[in-house]
Amino acid sequence: MVGGGQGAYIGHIHRLAARLDGQWQLVAGAFDVDPERGRTFALSQGLDPARSYGTWQEMIAAEAARPDRVEAVAICTPNFTHYPIAKALIEAGFDVICEKPLTATLADAVALEQLARDSGRFVGVTYTYSGYPMVHEARVRVAAGEIGAVRTVQVEYPLEWMATAIEQQGNAQAVWRTDPVKNGRGGSIGDIGTHAYHLAGFVSGLTLDSLTADLATFVGGRALDDNAHVMLRYQGGARGLLWSSQVAIGNSNGVRLRVFGETGSVQWYQEQPNELILTPLEGRVQVIKRGAAGLSEDAQARTRTPPGHPEGYLEAFANLYAGFAEAIRARAEGREPDAIGRNLPTAWDGLKGVAFVEAVVDSAGATDQPWLRPVAV
Numbered sequence: 001m002v003g004g005g006q007g008a009y010i011g012h013i014h015r016l017a018a019r020l021d022g023q024w025q026l027v028a029g030a031f032d033v034d035p036e037r038g039r040t041f042a043l044s045q046g047l048d049p050a051r052s053y054g055t056w057q058e059m060i061a062a063e064a065a066r067p068d069r070v071e072a073v074a075i076c077t078p079n080f081t082h083y084p085i086a087k088a089l090i091e092a093g094f095d096v097i098c099e100k101p102l103t104a105t106l107a108d109a110v111a112l113e114q115l116a117r118d119s120g121r122f123v124g125v126t127y128t129y130s131g132y133p134m135v136h137e138a139r140v141r142v143a144a145g146e147i148g149a150v151r152t153v154q155v156e157y158p159l160e161w162m163a164t165a166i167e168q169q170g171n172a173q174a175v176w177r178t179d180p181v182k183n184g185r186g187g188s189i190g191d192i193g194t195h196a197y198h199l200a201g202f203v204s205g206l207t208l209d210s211l212t213a214d215l216a217t218f219v220g221g222r223a224l225d226d227n228a229h230v231m232l233r234y235q236g237g238a239r240g241l242l243w244s245s246q247v248a249i250g251n252s253n254g255v256r257l258r259v260f261g262e263t264g265s266v267q268w269y270q271e272q273p274n275e276l277i278l279t280p281l282e283g284r285v286q287v288i289k290r291g292a293a294g295l296s297e298d299a300q301a302r303t304r305t306p307p308g309h310p311e312g313y314l315e316a317f318a319n320l321y322a323g324f325a326e327a328i329r330a331r332a333e334g335r336e337p338d339a340i341g342r343n344l345p346t347a348w349d350g351l352k353g354v355a356f357v358e359a360v361v362d363s364a365g366a367t368d369q370p371w372l373r374p375v376a377v
């Protein structure tokens, strides 16, 4: 692992998720921007002192030379470091699990995706919400035509944690997220809008054609958007609306997706992740429970406990890790992956997310927004 050291947010979740199915073992790491702190943290995780590295450069050089070298490296650092770290890892022959957004700039994302393709290395991107079994169930049902041709997609990712200027009080996560160089050009839209964008495309099966965006920065002194509304136009004519917000008071992690088709709709809410709501025309609302009989192979492969014994965030994250392990193993064995190793977020999805952010920020900054009209009365 690179990053995810003492006090970091997501690294801990990666470690828990990777452990859940016994497919991964954490054996080496450069966990912190401060080499000494990183080494101390590695030791606290029980790692071999010889594999408790101060920097990722040191780790790559040393691991590449070991007969028992690590197989894959998870990158859990701020966005602007993803590209140089991932590039060096791929060039040294390692598979990569990278946090989203894939990179801080579109040029880096294009280069990284190309490198992943040319090298044949596996690059998984941790779009967390695509790890949930009921999100897979929704995808399968939409693809099977259960709601008919998709007309509209409503997706939102509201959070409240940046409703005040916490970056000015030194909040470690907010400090780099509000720095355009370290974060990239999109504030809320890059940080959480990328999750929403991926989720909407994943379930609806639609490909985005174009968009128009309205970005706002509500907290004074902040350099990047903390609220975004984006109108989406998908290939084939479907429409969508995406909202990401870091200032939506009352929302801890309110990811919500609703997809409306010609004959029905599906909805899923991450704070009730064990349920998928399917409503055919004329309102006979069905609550489909995770673990119920007759669900798709894709959902079953990502389900550990029977209905009524709730699963959640950690299990969804673990599904990504189990999927990445299966995809890597299948490649080594020259076979097709099992269900859990299919439909995974990879470098291509990461690149699409960064391209989306770029288009949103360009759209919002355009001075000739054709849709922006004053209202007369």
Ligand code: NAI
Pocket: 002, 003, 004, 005, 006, 007, 008, 009, 010, 011, 030, 031, 032, 033, 034, 055, 056, 076, 077, 078, 079, 081, 099, 100, 101, 126, 127, 128, 172, 173, 176, 191
């Ligand atoms: P954080 O600021 O809490 O932690 C970053 C960690 O990386 C720290 O331990 C820091 O010391 C370390 N680090 C920074 N530069 C480093 C370097 N050059 N070498 C080694 N370590 C280095 O950040 P957070 O919130 O954990 O975010 C990290 C990444 O994860 C971001 O890309 C973020 O967008 C993504 N993320 C993804 C989530 C998801 O749901 N998939 C949720 C939260 C974050």
